[in-house]
Amino acid sequence: DQQVKQNSPSLSVQEGRISILNCDYTNSMFDYFLWYKKYPAEGPTFLISISSIKDKNEDGRFTVFLNKSAKHLSLHIVPSQPGDSAVYFCAASISNTGKLIFGQGTTLQVKP
Amino acid sequence: GAVVSQHPSWVICKSGTSVKIECRSLDFQATTMFWYRQFPKQSLMLMATSNEGSKATYEQGVEKDKFLINHASLTLSTLTVTSAHPEDSSFYICSATAGQGIHEQYFGPGTRLTVT
Numbered sequence: 322d323q324q325v326k327q328n329s330p331s332l333s334v335q336e337g338r339i340s341i342l343n344c345d346y347t348n349s350m351f352d353y354f355l356w357y358k359k360y361p362a363e364g365p366t367f368l369i370s371i372s373s374i375k376d377k378n379e380d381g382r383f384t385v386f387l388n389k390s391a392k393h394l395s396l397h398i399v400p401s402q403p404g405d406s407a408v409y410f411c412a413a414s415i416s417n418t419g420k421l422i423f424g425q426g427t428t429l430q431v432k433p
Numbered sequence: 434g435a436v437v438s439q440h441p442s443w444v445i446c447k448s449g450t451s452v453k454i455e456c457r458s459l460d461f462q463a464t465t466m467f468w469y470r471q472f473p474k475q476s477l478m479l480m481a482t483s484n485e486g487s488k489a490t491y492e493q494g495v496e497k498d499k500f501l502i503n504h505a506s507l508t509l510s511t512l513t514v515t516s517a518h519p520e521d522s523s524f525y526i527c528s529a530t531a532g533q534g535i536h537e538q539y540f541g542p543g544t545r546l547t548v549t
Contacts, residue, residue, distance in 0.1 A: 353536045364437070364526050364540030365477070410476065414536050419465055421528075421538055423476045 324348045325413050327424035335432055340398040342427050344411035347392065351413035355421065356385060356396045359408045368409075369396070401431045436460050437529050439541035446517055446548055453513045454544045456527030462507035463529035467538060468500070471524045483510050517548040 326345045334340045342356075352373040357365035371378040371385045371394070378385050384397045398405055408428050412421040436459040446452050456466055465484050469477040481502050483489040489502035499521075501513040510529075514521055524545050528538035 355537065357540075362524070362543065362545065364439075364528070364542045367537050367539065370537060416536075419482065419530060419536075420467070420479055421536075422479075425476045 323425075324351075325411060325422050325424040327409075327411060327427045329427050330425070331428040331430070333430045333432065334401050336403055337400045340396075340401045340405065340429055340431065342396040342398075342409050342411075342429065344394050344396075344424050345392060346394075346413050348413070348415075348422075349392070350415045351422075352416050353414045354385070354387060354394050355412045355414070356383075357410045357412060357423075358405075359410060359426070361408075365410060398429075401429075403431050403433050405429060406431050435531070435539040437463075437527065437539050437541040439527055439544050441544060442542060443545040444547070446546070448518055448548055449516055451513055451515045452517055452546060453511055454525055454527075454546075456510045456512070456529070456541050458508045458529045458539075461529075461531045463510075463531065464507065465530045466504055466510040467528045467530075468502060468510075468512050469526045469528070471526060471543075477526065480512075514546065517546070519548045522546055522548045 355370040356368040359365040369380050369383045387394045408426045410426045411424045438457045440455045468480045471477050480495045481489045481491045483502050483504040485504050491497045504510040526543040528540045
């Protein structure tokens with residue numbers, strides 16, 4: 322039972338354009354969501370997070386949007402840079418458990 | 434800040450032997466550490482949650498006698514894969530949080546285990 326789903330295994334965008342990565346979840350108990358970036362043979366790097374009491378959080382080029390009614394979140398990267406090319410994982414957690422449930426990941430390629 | 438290290442970064446061992454992987458939080462005290470494994474092109478699967486000074490909590494389907502976890506201090510957790518078999522070959526990653534109620538986990542660089 323995949324509680325967190327990233328249905329697009331890959332995404333390719335041109336440098337300078339917007340990258341939009343999507344994530345859906347099924348468990349309504351999730352109340353905190355995170356995005357991580359991962360390079361091959363490395364551990365994930367934390368990017369940005371959002372609490373379920375918010376619908377948007379912005380940090381520089383990265384913005385996360387949360388639509389609770391649709392159980393959907395997205396990560397926007399503007400403008401995209403070649404260095405953003407990596408695998409992006411969304412993750413969800415339930416307060417007081419500390420556990421993160423990860424999606425399958427989306428490989429982003431930003432072309433120069 | 435929030436740096437987590439793992440050692441070794443890769444290890445090759447023979448079937449039937451045991452391998453220990455260390456996870457350290459370098460610049461903060463980690464009350465909770467997590468161990469994940471990742472198969473090629475798949476997601477990170479949580480194996481167990483480790484709280485300093487207490488027994489680890491294992492996820493369903495993870496053999497606690499095979500994957501021994503020790504969290505003896507606020508900066509060190511170890512995962513020992515006992516009697517390793519080729520199917521245990523995987524990428525093992527640890528993470529740490531600085532305290533209860535903190536959702537962000539900081540990950541180590543991972544350990545590639547190959548069992549021959």
